[in-house]
Amino acid sequence: MRAEADLQPTLIRLASATTRATDGLRTAGRASDQLDWTGPAASYFRDRIDELSRHETILDDRVAVVRRLIAGG
Protein backbone atom coordinates (compact mmCIF):
# COMPACT_ATOMS: atom_id res chain seq x y z
CA MET A 1 0.00 0.00 0.00
CA ARG A 2 1.36 3.39 -0.99
CA ALA A 3 -0.16 5.15 1.97
CA GLU A 4 1.56 2.73 4.32
CA ALA A 5 4.81 3.08 2.41
CA ASP A 6 4.58 6.87 2.78
CA LEU A 7 3.80 6.81 6.46
CA GLN A 8 6.05 4.06 7.74
CA PRO A 9 9.39 5.93 7.53
CA THR A 10 7.80 9.01 9.15
CA LEU A 11 6.38 6.96 11.99
CA ILE A 12 9.64 5.07 12.50
CA ARG A 13 11.57 8.35 12.62
CA LEU A 14 9.08 9.83 15.08
CA ALA A 15 9.12 6.76 17.29
CA SER A 16 12.94 6.74 17.38
CA ALA A 17 13.11 10.48 18.10
CA THR A 18 10.59 10.11 20.94
CA THR A 19 12.55 7.24 22.48
CA ARG A 20 15.73 9.34 22.27
CA ALA A 21 13.92 12.23 23.97
CA THR A 22 12.66 10.09 26.85
CA ASP A 23 16.15 8.59 27.24
CA GLY A 24 17.59 12.12 27.34
CA LEU A 25 15.04 13.15 29.94
CA ARG A 26 15.93 10.16 32.12
CA THR A 27 19.61 11.10 31.91
CA ALA A 28 18.79 14.68 32.96
CA GLY A 29 16.64 13.35 35.79
CA ARG A 30 19.48 11.15 37.05
CA ALA A 31 21.91 14.08 36.86
CA SER A 32 19.52 16.19 38.97
CA ASP A 33 19.73 13.59 41.77
CA GLN A 34 23.34 14.62 42.31
CA LEU A 35 22.54 18.30 42.94
CA ASP A 36 23.08 19.69 46.43
CA TRP A 37 19.64 21.17 46.79
CA THR A 38 17.38 20.85 49.83
CA GLY A 39 14.14 22.36 51.09
CA PRO A 40 10.50 22.19 50.04
CA ALA A 41 11.11 23.19 46.41
CA ALA A 42 13.90 20.60 46.08
CA SER A 43 11.62 17.85 47.45
CA TYR A 44 8.89 18.96 45.11
CA PHE A 45 11.38 18.98 42.21
CA ARG A 46 12.54 15.42 42.97
CA ASP A 47 8.97 14.14 43.36
CA ARG A 48 8.08 15.65 39.98
CA ILE A 49 11.16 14.11 38.37
CA ASP A 50 9.96 10.71 39.67
CA GLU A 51 6.50 11.43 38.31
CA LEU A 52 7.99 12.44 34.95
CA SER A 53 9.83 9.15 34.85
CA ARG A 54 6.47 7.32 35.16
CA HIS A 55 5.06 9.49 32.38
CA GLU A 56 8.07 8.72 30.20
CA THR A 57 7.38 5.01 30.67
CA ILE A 58 3.78 5.54 29.55
CA LEU A 59 4.99 7.45 26.49
CA ASP A 60 7.50 4.68 25.74
CA ASP A 61 4.63 2.17 25.92
CA ARG A 62 2.59 4.22 23.45
CA VAL A 63 5.56 4.39 21.10
CA ALA A 64 5.96 0.60 21.40
CA VAL A 65 2.31 0.18 20.36
CA VAL A 66 2.97 2.40 17.33
CA ARG A 67 5.99 0.27 16.43
CA ARG A 68 3.89 -2.89 16.69
CA LEU A 69 1.16 -1.42 14.52
CA ILE A 70 3.72 -0.40 11.91
CA ALA A 71 5.35 -3.84 12.00
CA GLY A 72 1.97 -5.48 11.55
CA GLY A 73 1.27 -3.45 8.37
Add this chain to the structure above:
Amino acid sequence: MAWEVSSHIRGGTVTTAATLEEYARVARALTDEASTLDGLAVSWTATGLEIRTKTAAIPCLVHRAAGLSPGPGHTAMSFANLHAEADRCAAWCRSIAERTRHLSDLLIRAHALYADAEAESRGFMDSIVQGATTFLPVHTGLGVGASALAGAFGPGRGDDTPRGLAALDSTSWAHHGFMRGLGVGAAPLNLFTARHGQVNAGAERIAGIARRMADNRQGDTLRVTRVHPKTPVLTASRSLPQALENLRTLDSERTYDGAGVTVPSRSGLDYATIAVQRYRRPDGSHSWLVVIPGTDGQPDSPFGWMQNVEAMSADPVRRRHADSVRLVKQAMAGAGIGPRDEVALVGHSQGGIVAAAIAADEGKRYAIKHVVTAGAPIAGHPIPSRTWVTSIEIEDELVAALDGADNPSSPSWLTVHGTVRRADAGSSPPFSASRVRGVGEQREMSHGLPFHQAAYRHAKELGSPGVRRHERHFQDLIAGELEETSYWQGRMSHDSQGR
Protein backbone atom coordinates in the same frame (compact mmCIF):
# COMPACT_ATOMS: atom_id res chain seq x y z
CA MET B 1 -8.48 39.12 43.75
CA ALA B 2 -5.36 37.94 45.56
CA TRP B 3 -1.78 38.98 44.84
CA GLU B 4 1.40 36.97 44.78
CA VAL B 5 5.12 37.66 44.52
CA SER B 6 7.60 35.69 42.46
CA SER B 7 11.24 36.04 43.54
CA HIS B 8 14.62 36.02 41.89
CA ILE B 9 17.74 35.79 44.01
CA ARG B 10 21.13 37.38 43.43
CA GLY B 11 24.28 36.86 45.47
CA GLY B 12 24.55 35.29 48.90
CA THR B 13 26.26 32.12 47.84
CA VAL B 14 29.77 30.75 47.79
CA THR B 15 28.84 28.20 45.16
CA THR B 16 31.80 27.49 42.90
CA ALA B 17 31.62 28.06 39.17
CA ALA B 18 31.84 24.29 38.66
CA THR B 19 28.81 23.66 40.88
CA LEU B 20 26.86 26.42 39.18
CA GLU B 21 27.77 24.89 35.83
CA GLU B 22 26.46 21.55 37.09
CA TYR B 23 23.08 23.14 37.96
CA ALA B 24 23.06 25.00 34.65
CA ARG B 25 23.85 21.80 32.72
CA VAL B 26 20.86 19.99 34.25
CA ALA B 27 18.61 23.02 33.63
CA ARG B 28 19.79 23.25 30.01
CA ALA B 29 19.26 19.50 29.49
CA LEU B 30 15.70 19.77 30.85
CA THR B 31 14.96 22.84 28.70
CA ASP B 32 16.38 21.16 25.59
CA GLU B 33 14.36 17.98 26.15
CA ALA B 34 11.22 20.08 26.74
CA SER B 35 11.78 21.84 23.39
CA THR B 36 12.39 18.52 21.64
CA LEU B 37 9.21 17.05 23.11
CA ASP B 38 7.24 20.16 22.09
CA GLY B 39 8.50 19.64 18.53
CA LEU B 40 7.63 15.95 18.67
CA ALA B 41 4.12 16.78 19.91
CA VAL B 42 3.60 18.91 16.80
CA SER B 43 4.98 16.14 14.55
CA TRP B 44 2.80 13.45 16.14
CA THR B 45 -0.27 15.67 15.76
CA ALA B 46 0.55 16.33 12.09
CA THR B 47 1.15 12.64 11.45
CA GLY B 48 -2.14 11.72 13.13
CA LEU B 49 -3.91 14.17 10.81
CA GLU B 50 -2.11 12.72 7.80
CA ILE B 51 -3.19 9.20 8.78
CA ARG B 52 -6.81 10.35 9.04
CA THR B 53 -6.61 12.03 5.64
CA LYS B 54 -5.14 8.94 4.02
CA THR B 55 -7.64 6.65 5.75
CA ALA B 56 -10.42 8.47 3.99
CA ALA B 57 -8.69 8.39 0.61
CA ILE B 58 -7.65 4.73 0.32
CA PRO B 59 -10.30 2.37 -1.13
CA CYS B 60 -9.07 -0.74 0.75
CA LEU B 61 -9.62 1.05 4.01
CA VAL B 62 -13.21 1.66 3.05
CA HIS B 63 -13.26 -2.10 2.53
CA ARG B 64 -11.84 -2.64 6.01
CA ALA B 65 -14.11 -0.08 7.50
CA ALA B 66 -16.94 -2.32 6.32
CA GLY B 67 -15.58 -5.04 8.61
CA LEU B 68 -14.00 -7.22 5.90
CA SER B 69 -10.73 -9.08 6.55
CA PRO B 70 -7.58 -8.44 4.50
CA GLY B 71 -6.81 -10.92 1.77
CA PRO B 72 -4.98 -14.19 2.43
CA GLY B 73 -1.34 -13.70 3.49
CA HIS B 74 -1.85 -10.02 4.32
CA THR B 75 -2.13 -8.09 7.55
CA ALA B 76 -3.35 -4.54 7.39
CA MET B 77 -1.85 -1.61 9.21
CA SER B 78 -4.45 -0.58 11.72
CA PHE B 79 -4.95 3.02 10.65
CA ALA B 80 -7.69 3.72 13.15
CA ASN B 81 -5.51 2.54 16.02
CA LEU B 82 -2.50 4.25 14.54
CA HIS B 83 -3.97 7.75 14.40
CA ALA B 84 -5.37 7.32 17.90
CA GLU B 85 -1.90 6.29 19.11
CA ALA B 86 -0.29 9.23 17.29
CA ASP B 87 -2.71 11.57 19.08
CA ARG B 88 -1.89 9.94 22.43
CA CYS B 89 1.84 10.29 21.78
CA ALA B 90 1.30 13.97 20.91
CA ALA B 91 -0.64 14.57 24.12
CA TRP B 92 1.96 12.84 26.30
CA CYS B 93 4.83 14.68 24.60
CA ARG B 94 3.07 17.98 25.22
CA SER B 95 2.30 17.19 28.85
CA ILE B 96 5.81 15.97 29.64
CA ALA B 97 7.33 19.01 27.88
CA GLU B 98 5.24 21.39 29.96
CA ARG B 99 6.15 19.68 33.24
CA THR B 100 9.81 19.49 32.27
CA ARG B 101 9.94 23.18 31.43
CA HIS B 102 8.36 24.06 34.79
CA LEU B 103 11.03 22.00 36.58
CA SER B 104 13.79 23.65 34.56
CA ASP B 105 12.41 27.12 35.45
CA LEU B 106 12.28 26.14 39.11
CA LEU B 107 15.90 25.00 39.08
CA ILE B 108 17.00 28.21 37.32
CA ARG B 109 15.14 30.48 39.76
CA ALA B 110 16.16 28.60 42.89
CA HIS B 111 19.84 28.83 42.03
CA ALA B 112 19.79 32.22 40.31
CA LEU B 113 21.57 30.65 37.36
CA TYR B 114 21.24 33.60 35.00
CA ALA B 115 21.08 36.40 37.60
CA ASP B 116 24.44 37.90 36.64
CA ALA B 117 23.56 37.96 32.95
CA GLU B 118 20.21 39.58 33.76
CA ALA B 119 21.93 42.14 35.99
CA GLU B 120 24.40 42.92 33.22
CA SER B 121 21.64 43.49 30.75
CA ARG B 122 19.76 45.68 33.26
CA GLY B 123 22.97 47.59 33.92
CA PHE B 124 23.33 48.27 30.19
CA MET B 125 19.79 49.66 30.06
CA ASP B 126 20.46 51.75 33.21
CA SER B 127 23.55 53.27 31.55
CA ILE B 128 21.59 54.21 28.44
CA VAL B 129 18.81 55.85 30.48
CA GLN B 130 21.38 57.57 32.72
CA GLY B 131 23.24 58.99 29.71
CA ALA B 132 20.02 60.14 28.13
CA THR B 133 18.86 61.76 31.41
CA THR B 134 22.20 63.54 31.84
CA PHE B 135 22.49 64.93 28.33
CA LEU B 136 18.85 65.15 27.21
CA PRO B 137 16.92 65.52 30.46
CA VAL B 138 13.81 67.08 28.92
CA HIS B 139 13.52 64.50 26.15
CA THR B 140 14.15 61.60 28.53
CA GLY B 141 11.67 63.00 31.03
CA LEU B 142 9.08 63.22 28.26
CA GLY B 143 9.86 59.65 27.18
CA VAL B 144 9.53 58.25 30.69
CA GLY B 145 6.40 60.37 31.18
CA ALA B 146 4.90 58.94 27.99
CA SER B 147 5.65 55.43 29.23
CA ALA B 148 3.98 56.27 32.55
CA LEU B 149 0.89 57.64 30.76
CA ALA B 150 0.72 54.55 28.56
CA GLY B 151 0.86 52.39 31.69
CA ALA B 152 -1.73 54.47 33.52
CA PHE B 153 -4.23 54.82 30.69
CA GLY B 154 -3.30 52.06 28.28
CA PRO B 155 -5.10 48.76 27.75
CA GLY B 156 -2.55 46.79 29.82
CA ARG B 157 -3.76 48.26 33.12
CA GLY B 158 -5.99 45.95 35.15
CA ASP B 159 -9.41 47.33 36.04
CA ASP B 160 -8.60 47.51 39.74
CA THR B 161 -5.03 48.84 39.50
CA PRO B 162 -4.79 52.52 40.48
CA ARG B 163 -3.33 54.62 37.66
CA GLY B 164 -0.37 55.81 39.73
CA LEU B 165 0.72 52.25 40.44
CA ALA B 166 0.26 51.25 36.82
CA ALA B 167 2.45 54.23 35.85
CA LEU B 168 5.16 53.12 38.30
CA ASP B 169 4.95 49.58 37.01
CA SER B 170 5.29 50.62 33.38
CA THR B 171 8.38 52.76 34.07
CA SER B 172 10.26 50.30 36.31
CA TRP B 173 12.76 49.73 33.48
CA ALA B 174 13.87 53.39 33.80
CA HIS B 175 13.94 53.89 37.60
CA HIS B 176 17.63 53.14 38.21
CA GLY B 177 19.00 54.94 35.15
CA PHE B 178 16.76 57.96 35.62
CA MET B 179 17.78 58.34 39.28
CA ARG B 180 21.46 58.04 38.36
CA GLY B 181 21.05 60.67 35.65
CA LEU B 182 19.41 63.01 38.16
CA GLY B 183 22.23 62.27 40.61
CA VAL B 184 24.84 63.26 38.03
CA GLY B 185 22.81 66.38 37.27
CA ALA B 186 22.82 67.33 40.97
CA ALA B 187 26.50 66.58 41.55
CA PRO B 188 28.42 66.41 38.26
CA LEU B 189 31.92 66.55 39.73
CA ASN B 190 31.30 65.34 43.23
CA LEU B 191 34.26 63.98 45.18
CA PHE B 192 32.26 60.98 46.29
CA THR B 193 30.87 59.98 42.90
CA ALA B 194 33.41 57.32 42.03
CA ARG B 195 33.12 55.54 45.34
CA HIS B 196 29.48 55.74 46.30
CA GLY B 197 27.54 56.11 43.12
CA GLN B 198 25.87 59.04 41.55
CA VAL B 199 22.64 59.07 43.52
CA ASN B 200 24.36 59.20 46.91
CA ALA B 201 26.59 61.99 45.62
CA GLY B 202 23.50 63.83 44.40
CA ALA B 203 21.83 63.24 47.79
CA GLU B 204 24.87 64.78 49.51
CA ARG B 205 24.52 67.80 47.26
CA ILE B 206 20.94 68.48 48.32
CA ALA B 207 21.22 67.14 51.90
CA GLY B 208 22.36 70.55 53.20
CA ILE B 209 19.16 72.15 51.92
CA ALA B 210 17.08 69.24 53.28
CA ARG B 211 18.80 69.64 56.67
CA ARG B 212 17.97 73.33 56.87
CA MET B 213 14.36 72.72 55.83
CA ALA B 214 13.95 69.97 58.44
CA ASP B 215 15.59 72.10 61.15
CA ASN B 216 13.35 75.06 60.36
CA ARG B 217 10.23 72.94 60.47
CA GLN B 218 11.03 70.44 63.21
CA GLY B 219 13.96 71.89 65.12
CA ASP B 220 17.27 70.15 65.67
CA THR B 221 16.74 68.78 69.16
CA LEU B 222 16.13 65.07 69.24
CA ARG B 223 14.57 63.65 72.38
CA VAL B 224 14.79 59.88 72.71
CA THR B 225 12.63 58.30 75.40
CA ARG B 226 12.26 54.72 76.47
CA VAL B 227 8.56 53.86 76.28
CA HIS B 228 6.72 50.90 77.78
CA PRO B 229 3.86 49.33 75.83
CA LYS B 230 0.66 48.44 77.69
CA THR B 231 0.43 45.08 75.90
CA PRO B 232 3.12 42.77 74.52
CA VAL B 233 4.07 43.81 71.00
CA LEU B 234 7.09 41.95 69.62
CA THR B 235 7.86 38.27 70.08
CA ALA B 236 11.23 36.54 69.85
CA SER B 237 12.63 36.59 66.30
CA ARG B 238 13.75 33.03 65.72
CA SER B 239 14.09 33.45 61.97
CA LEU B 240 14.31 36.15 59.39
CA PRO B 241 10.59 35.88 58.44
CA GLN B 242 9.73 36.32 62.14
CA ALA B 243 11.95 39.39 62.31
CA LEU B 244 10.13 40.81 59.27
CA GLU B 245 6.80 40.07 60.93
CA ASN B 246 7.97 41.90 64.06
CA LEU B 247 9.02 44.82 61.86
CA ARG B 248 5.55 44.89 60.29
CA THR B 249 3.90 44.71 63.70
CA LEU B 250 5.97 47.58 65.11
CA ASP B 251 5.30 49.65 61.99
CA SER B 252 1.54 49.25 62.48
CA GLU B 253 1.63 50.23 66.18
CA ARG B 254 0.73 53.88 65.92
CA THR B 255 -2.15 56.28 66.41
CA TYR B 256 -4.39 56.58 63.38
CA ASP B 257 -6.19 59.80 62.56
CA GLY B 258 -8.99 59.66 60.10
CA ALA B 259 -12.44 61.13 59.54
CA GLY B 260 -12.07 63.23 62.66
CA VAL B 261 -11.41 60.21 64.86
CA THR B 262 -8.15 59.43 66.62
CA VAL B 263 -7.53 55.78 67.36
CA PRO B 264 -4.51 55.03 69.52
CA SER B 265 -2.75 51.68 69.15
CA ARG B 266 -3.70 49.02 71.69
CA SER B 267 -0.17 48.96 73.06
CA GLY B 268 0.08 52.73 73.31
CA LEU B 269 3.16 52.80 71.06
CA ASP B 270 3.25 55.43 68.37
CA TYR B 271 5.20 56.54 65.32
CA ALA B 272 9.01 56.86 65.28
CA THR B 273 9.41 54.03 67.78
CA ILE B 274 12.11 51.45 67.35
CA ALA B 275 12.66 48.23 69.28
CA VAL B 276 15.88 46.71 70.63
CA GLN B 277 15.83 43.02 71.58
CA ARG B 278 18.48 41.43 73.78
CA TYR B 279 19.18 37.71 73.43
CA ARG B 280 21.27 35.59 75.77
CA ARG B 281 23.12 32.95 73.82
CA PRO B 282 23.97 29.48 75.15
CA ASP B 283 27.59 30.56 75.77
CA GLY B 284 26.39 33.41 78.02
CA SER B 285 27.18 36.21 75.57
CA HIS B 286 24.59 38.71 74.43
CA SER B 287 23.41 39.48 70.91
CA TRP B 288 20.96 42.14 69.82
CA LEU B 289 18.30 42.72 67.21
CA VAL B 290 17.32 46.29 66.37
CA VAL B 291 13.95 46.68 64.62
CA ILE B 292 13.56 49.93 62.66
CA PRO B 293 10.33 50.94 60.85
CA GLY B 294 10.33 53.39 57.94
CA THR B 295 9.35 56.97 57.21
CA ASP B 296 6.19 58.17 58.93
CA GLY B 297 6.32 61.82 57.84
CA GLN B 298 4.86 63.17 61.13
CA PRO B 299 5.73 66.83 61.84
CA ASP B 300 7.90 66.08 64.89
CA SER B 301 9.28 62.72 63.77
CA PRO B 302 12.98 61.99 63.24
CA PHE B 303 11.78 59.57 60.56
CA GLY B 304 10.49 62.40 58.35
CA TRP B 305 10.90 62.72 54.58
CA MET B 306 13.92 65.04 54.67
CA GLN B 307 15.95 62.66 56.84
CA ASN B 308 15.88 60.16 53.97
CA VAL B 309 18.11 62.44 51.94
CA GLU B 310 20.66 62.80 54.74
CA ALA B 311 20.80 59.07 55.45
CA MET B 312 21.34 58.51 51.70
CA SER B 313 24.21 60.99 51.53
CA ALA B 314 27.65 59.92 50.30
CA ASP B 315 29.22 61.85 53.19
CA PRO B 316 29.56 59.71 56.36
CA VAL B 317 29.49 62.82 58.59
CA ARG B 318 26.17 63.84 57.07
CA ARG B 319 24.77 60.32 57.48
CA ARG B 320 25.81 60.17 61.15
CA HIS B 321 23.90 63.38 61.86
CA ALA B 322 20.64 62.36 60.22
CA ASP B 323 17.94 62.50 62.92
CA SER B 324 16.74 58.97 62.20
CA VAL B 325 20.30 57.60 62.49
CA ARG B 326 20.81 59.50 65.75
CA LEU B 327 17.60 58.05 67.21
CA VAL B 328 18.68 54.48 66.48
CA LYS B 329 22.21 55.03 67.80
CA GLN B 330 20.91 56.63 71.00
CA ALA B 331 18.49 53.74 71.49
CA MET B 332 21.29 51.22 70.95
CA ALA B 333 23.43 53.00 73.52
CA GLY B 334 20.48 53.31 75.92
CA ALA B 335 19.69 49.62 75.63
CA GLY B 336 23.27 48.84 76.60
CA ILE B 337 24.71 47.30 73.46
CA GLY B 338 28.41 46.79 74.05
CA PRO B 339 31.15 47.18 71.46
CA ARG B 340 31.75 43.41 71.31
CA ASP B 341 28.10 42.34 71.35
CA GLU B 342 26.97 41.07 67.98
CA VAL B 343 24.14 43.05 66.44
CA ALA B 344 21.59 42.49 63.68
CA LEU B 345 19.56 45.38 62.29
CA VAL B 346 16.32 44.94 60.40
CA GLY B 347 14.68 47.94 58.74
CA HIS B 348 11.99 48.87 56.28
CA SER B 349 12.41 51.75 53.83
CA GLN B 350 14.15 54.59 55.73
CA GLY B 351 14.68 52.06 58.53
CA GLY B 352 16.72 49.99 56.06
CA ILE B 353 18.71 53.05 54.95
CA VAL B 354 19.47 53.83 58.60
CA ALA B 355 20.54 50.21 59.21
CA ALA B 356 22.88 50.39 56.21
CA ALA B 357 24.28 53.77 57.34
CA ILE B 358 25.04 52.45 60.84
CA ALA B 359 26.66 49.31 59.39
CA ALA B 360 28.76 51.53 57.09
CA ASP B 361 29.79 54.15 59.65
CA GLU B 362 29.76 52.62 63.14
CA GLY B 363 32.05 49.65 62.64
CA LYS B 364 34.36 50.79 65.43
CA ARG B 365 31.55 51.31 67.92
CA TYR B 366 29.40 48.25 67.23
CA ALA B 367 29.89 44.74 65.86
CA ILE B 368 27.17 44.89 63.20
CA LYS B 369 27.02 41.35 61.85
CA HIS B 370 23.85 41.30 59.77
CA VAL B 371 21.62 43.90 58.17
CA VAL B 372 18.21 43.02 56.75
CA THR B 373 16.47 45.64 54.63
CA ALA B 374 13.08 45.67 52.97
CA GLY B 375 12.42 48.25 50.26
CA ALA B 376 15.52 50.31 51.02
CA PRO B 377 17.85 51.93 48.45
CA ILE B 378 21.24 50.97 49.92
CA ALA B 379 23.38 49.96 46.93
CA GLY B 380 25.61 53.02 47.42
CA HIS B 381 26.27 52.58 51.16
CA PRO B 382 29.83 51.37 51.83
CA ILE B 383 28.89 48.45 54.08
CA PRO B 384 31.99 46.42 54.99
CA SER B 385 32.07 42.84 53.72
CA ARG B 386 32.19 41.47 57.30
CA THR B 387 28.57 42.59 57.67
CA TRP B 388 26.08 40.31 55.98
CA VAL B 389 23.34 42.09 54.07
CA THR B 390 20.02 40.54 53.10
CA SER B 391 18.01 42.97 50.95
CA ILE B 392 14.48 42.49 49.73
CA GLU B 393 13.25 44.69 46.91
CA ILE B 394 10.11 44.73 44.80
CA GLU B 395 10.40 45.40 41.08
CA ASP B 396 8.08 48.40 40.76
CA GLU B 397 8.22 49.90 44.27
CA LEU B 398 10.43 52.85 43.16
CA VAL B 399 11.80 53.51 46.67
CA ALA B 400 14.26 50.61 46.49
CA ALA B 401 15.38 51.88 43.06
CA LEU B 402 16.23 55.36 44.37
CA ASP B 403 19.88 54.29 44.74
CA GLY B 404 20.09 54.06 40.94
CA ALA B 405 22.01 50.77 40.98
CA ASP B 406 21.74 47.06 41.62
CA ASN B 407 23.01 45.99 45.03
CA PRO B 408 26.49 44.45 45.03
CA SER B 409 26.38 40.69 44.59
CA SER B 410 28.70 38.72 46.88
CA PRO B 411 28.55 35.83 49.34
CA SER B 412 27.76 38.27 52.16
CA TRP B 413 25.25 40.38 50.20
CA LEU B 414 22.11 38.69 49.00
CA THR B 415 19.26 40.46 47.25
CA VAL B 416 15.80 39.03 46.76
CA HIS B 417 13.97 40.72 43.88
CA GLY B 418 10.22 40.23 43.96
CA THR B 419 7.75 40.77 41.14
CA VAL B 420 4.10 41.30 42.08
CA ARG B 421 1.39 39.75 39.98
CA ARG B 422 -2.27 38.85 40.21
CA ALA B 423 -2.83 35.38 41.64
CA ASP B 424 -5.29 33.72 39.30
CA ALA B 425 -6.81 30.75 41.09
CA GLY B 426 -5.26 27.47 40.06
CA SER B 427 -3.16 28.87 37.22
CA SER B 428 0.24 29.13 38.92
CA PRO B 429 2.42 26.04 39.17
CA PRO B 430 3.60 25.21 42.70
CA PHE B 431 6.60 27.20 43.94
CA SER B 432 6.23 29.78 41.18
CA ALA B 433 5.20 32.51 43.69
CA SER B 434 4.00 33.17 47.25
CA ARG B 435 0.71 34.76 48.20
CA VAL B 436 0.80 38.25 49.72
CA ARG B 437 -0.93 38.05 53.10
CA GLY B 438 -2.89 40.84 54.70
CA VAL B 439 -3.54 43.04 51.66
CA GLY B 440 -6.83 43.84 49.97
CA GLU B 441 -8.10 42.79 46.58
CA GLN B 442 -7.21 46.09 44.98
CA ARG B 443 -3.61 46.59 43.90
CA GLU B 444 -1.67 48.39 46.64
CA MET B 445 1.71 50.07 46.76
CA SER B 446 4.21 47.23 46.64
CA HIS B 447 6.42 49.22 49.03
CA GLY B 448 4.32 47.78 51.88
CA LEU B 449 6.00 45.14 54.04
CA PRO B 450 3.54 42.33 53.21
CA PHE B 451 5.00 42.32 49.67
CA HIS B 452 8.58 42.01 50.96
CA GLN B 453 7.51 39.28 53.35
CA ALA B 454 5.94 37.33 50.48
CA ALA B 455 9.09 37.84 48.36
CA TYR B 456 11.35 36.46 51.08
CA ARG B 457 8.95 33.60 51.81
CA HIS B 458 9.07 32.61 48.15
CA ALA B 459 12.86 32.88 48.04
CA LYS B 460 13.06 30.65 51.11
CA GLU B 461 10.67 28.09 49.63
CA LEU B 462 12.84 27.87 46.52
CA GLY B 463 15.63 26.51 48.71
CA SER B 464 18.42 28.61 47.21
CA PRO B 465 21.75 27.85 48.93
CA GLY B 466 22.33 31.62 49.29
CA VAL B 467 19.06 32.16 51.15
CA ARG B 468 19.78 29.12 53.34
CA ARG B 469 23.21 30.56 54.26
CA HIS B 470 21.83 33.99 55.10
CA GLU B 471 18.93 32.54 57.07
CA ARG B 472 21.30 30.34 59.09
CA HIS B 473 23.67 33.27 59.73
CA PHE B 474 20.80 35.38 61.00
CA GLN B 475 19.39 32.60 63.19
CA ASP B 476 22.82 31.77 64.67
CA LEU B 477 23.34 35.43 65.48
CA ILE B 478 20.20 35.79 67.58
CA ALA B 479 20.05 32.22 68.86
CA GLY B 480 19.21 31.93 72.53
CA GLU B 481 16.69 33.26 74.96
CA LEU B 482 15.01 36.61 74.41
CA GLU B 483 15.74 38.44 77.65
CA GLU B 484 14.27 41.84 76.94
CA THR B 485 12.65 44.02 74.31
CA SER B 486 12.96 47.77 74.88
CA TYR B 487 11.12 50.42 72.89
CA TRP B 488 12.52 53.85 72.12
CA GLN B 489 10.57 56.78 70.78
CA GLY B 490 12.10 59.83 69.11
CA ARG B 491 10.64 63.33 68.84
CA MET B 492 12.08 66.48 67.26
CA SER B 493 11.67 69.95 68.76
CA HIS B 494 13.10 73.46 68.68
CA ASP B 495 13.74 73.21 72.42
CA SER B 496 17.50 73.22 72.89
CA GLN B 497 17.02 71.63 76.33
CA GLY B 498 15.47 68.59 74.68
CA ARG B 499 12.26 68.83 76.70
